[in-house]
Amino acid sequence: MKRVALLAVLALVAAASASATTSGRTLRGDGMTLSLPVGWHGVVGPGGVQAADFRLGPRVRTSAGLARVARGHVHVMVSNGGPWVPYLPQYHRARAPLVLRKRDLLQGGLEGFVGNDTFARRDVVLGGDMIEVLADLGPKPHIAAALQKVNRVLATLHVLPPRVLRPRNGRLAADGVSVRLLTGWSGHIEIPAHRYAARVVLRVARANVHVTLLELTEAPMGDHLDLPVVLTSRNVLHSTSPPLARRVFSRGGRSFDLSVTTRSESDLHEANRLLATLDIVPRPWTFESCNLTLRLPGTWRAAIRPHSGCYPVIKLRGPGVLVVLTELRPGEQASGRIVRRNGRRFHVEVKPASAGAAADAVLATLRARPRS
Secondary structure (H helix, E strand, C coil): CCCCCCHHHHCCCCCCCCCCEEECCEEEECCEEEECCCCCEEEEECCEEEEECCCCCHHHHCCHHHCCCCCCCCEEEEEEEEECCCCCCCCEECCCCCCCCHHHECCCCCCCCCCCEEEEEEEEEECCEEEEEEEEEEECCCHHHHHHHHHHHHCCCEECCCEEECCECCEEEECCEEEECCCCCEEEEEECCCCCCEEEEEEEEECCEEEEEEEECCCCCCEECCCCCCCCHHHEECCCCCCEEEEEEEECCEEEEEEEECCCHHHHHHHHHHHCCCEECCCCEEEEECCEEEEECCCCEEEEECCCCCCCEEEEEECCEEEEEEECCCCCCCCCEEEEECCEEEEEEEECHHHHHHHHHHHCCCEECCCC
16 A cells, blocks of 8 residues: 555555556556556556556656656556545545646656656545546646646546445444444445455444544554554544544454544544444464564464564563564574574563463464575
């Protein structure tokens, strides 16, 4: 998901589609399709889909600013930030076909791009997703003609819609996430067409209180929370209108981004009553850091304190067990159990000792790349 500010955490991160340079056909990536006129070329990568009326080099796939746009040519970049979230108000709802207008022209240059090209940009909500369109119109362009070229291609942009699930027997449920709709509440669950940024999106509302819960695709991030999740005044962002309460948290080996519109204390109270019915089924997950991985049950948590040079101390907590995994430096000695992987040594402590079988099952999944 490159994920615009979610992602501030997120650093909405997007998964890449296969790299390709194409001409006269349809690009597919990040839950979008874009058709190329004859003579146009395109690439698909972690930055989304890109199209130009000249050939794009392969390095442009990950660094759009490397494209050199000659006068009279254009380069269009479309990225998908994932399902819309209410704390990013710069994304305005739009309808297809999407067009860039003269008022979308940017003043001055753009970070990451060299030269004196003219740019146009528009951030919109299209098909329920946050779409960023950036067009490099080249140096000293004929604005009307350049925008006409760009809009001819944007007319083919299609954002794949999510699958929408309605309540059944008073509950919304999908993929191990569920909530009971209390009296006066309504809503739905969205399953994104391409889960590059979010797996599940829960949207429910009661009067002016709107609750949005995204399960993110990242490994567990944010504070671990036990259920029920409770929002307080400390979680309120007063910089938004209306004010929003927001928490990014992990639970059951999964990551979540929760936001709630809250104009008053009573709004927060109503949201917490609903959140008291939230249930999350744990899911196995992969911890990754310092060129090592561990496969953990959803009921386990991990915390890391990396040493200089990334010789980490990793604390793993499961039901009734604590495992401390300390990577030893070259020549460093330690008594007790030592686990070796690809020339790397890890000192292991298990508390209580009677939990050795549970610890061994997790330690068996330890993979570490050799140090260069």
